[in-house]
Amino acid sequence: MAISKEEFDLFRKFIKEKCGITLVEGKEYLVENRLTVLMIQSGAETFTELYKLVISDNTLAAKVIEAIVTNETLWFRDNSFFELLNGKVVPWLVDKAKRSKVRIWSVASSTGQEAYSVGILVNEACIAVGNPALKNKFEVIGTDISPSAIFMAISGRYSQLAMSRGMRKEYLEKYFKKDGAAYELDESIRSMVQFKKMNLLDNLIGLGSFDFVMCRNVLIYFSDEIKRDIYSKLHKNMNNSAVLVIGATESSAAYTDDFTQRSIGGSVLYTPKGSTQSVGLETSIG
């Protein structure tokens, strides 16, 4: 059953109130797809009826939130981003690792593809510079609010469908073992990454300082006020010489002036104001 504009608005307002996440116009299909089964299960015949049940039933409300807020996650999903990582950021981090420990944070890591993707690139870069053991100087942390997503990430096992979403053949062959219908990631990469349960609305100081933070397409779901709060927290969790990357369609400009925006090869990176680091960032537009 198709969701009407009015029904979409009802759920949009509900999600905004409950978790501060804004569903933009055009996400009707997402709400419709993810709530159809809940609608049938609850005995509702329309999305309006489902909404009426949701506002008086906390359990059903939790299910609706869980269904809508779940993200899809991909491997090396944005080629220009991973080219930037591979060509600039990872070599810089590997160079840094020769002198000190390097900490990387995948914010809202979901089922782990981004964190593990970076782990693979770091491992490859360490081998390329003739020092495979350098990878032991890296600590990659993935945080997410969902225990289920974190458990799946820790298991390091992915379906054929999950693998088809952006995993390169060369890395699949090198780092994954087929086990029945699943692909299991090699321990050499799994051991580089730790996953922790974390709500971005909570205090994040305990996570410590990072050299590289990926917060891509996470904040788009949050209200402006929460965006401001989270950018401020990210800044506090970054070393002075650290780098932040956000989604290709995102900009932090309206929410924080803690960062300098730097453009490189069509991608945008952010560094803390007054940062002295250099990733070979040719152009500063901040």
Added chain:
Amino acid sequence: MTTREDILDGLNNIAEIPTMPEVICKVDEVMNSSSASAASVADIIINDPAITLKVVKLANSPLFTRGRRIDDVRQAIVQLGFREVRNIVLALSSVNMMRSVNNIDHKKFWQHSITVGFAMKALAKFYKKSDLDEEFLSTAFTAGLLHDIGVLVFDQFFPELYQDVLDSAVEGGDEPLDGLELQELGITHCEVGGIILARWEFGIPIVDSVLNHHSPESASEGKMLAELLNIANFICNNQGITNGTPLQSLGFSDLAWEELGLSLDDSREIIESVRVEAEKSQVLLSLSGS
């Protein structure tokens, strides 16, 4: 009449839906009485020579015990405990139910079901509140063993309708099985399982947990069991121990995980425990002749 009504009507009229194995009814009856002893439980089991032989063989398997050699059922009960022997007898008896399957891999189905049963008990070690008694753990095993019985009923008694569900599952990508059943048939294997287990006169917590194992938030009297089932079932699927249908749940209930007080720091150890339980179920299944 809708497909759902057809299926409900069919369930009421199908004479061949098996009853609970007699040996289990008797064992449960004795175990629930105050005079339960190794001898009284053994007396019931030895009336079934095939089961007796399998129980003794299993009791000597290194995965189940590292004790001295066991020669009879009574020693097996002393070595493994009443409840473990009862669980083994239930599993061995259940595997022989509804054997004429159509679209489902019978062996995979029971490998999954027995492993979920054992995993329910294994997970208990990781609770924050691990004050669960032996009786609860035995109930947990039963719920785990029989949680997908609705799948087997669909497959045996409504094979053509269920083939349509499985076909749409293959085409549909990562849609959960119960969602597809609901869309295609108007009824899920969870509900059918609940109906069958109620007919077999299992207690309300077991029926409630099986009914809600994909939506533990909706469970009431069997809530803790349903939460455990939801997580044990997911971990088995995640480890490739699936029930023979092409699609599985995509994750477990976050609320269930939080309410049980499980810790993500234990994830790797939990996975390892479930793998050991899978080996146990493999041994058990090999003895059943499947």
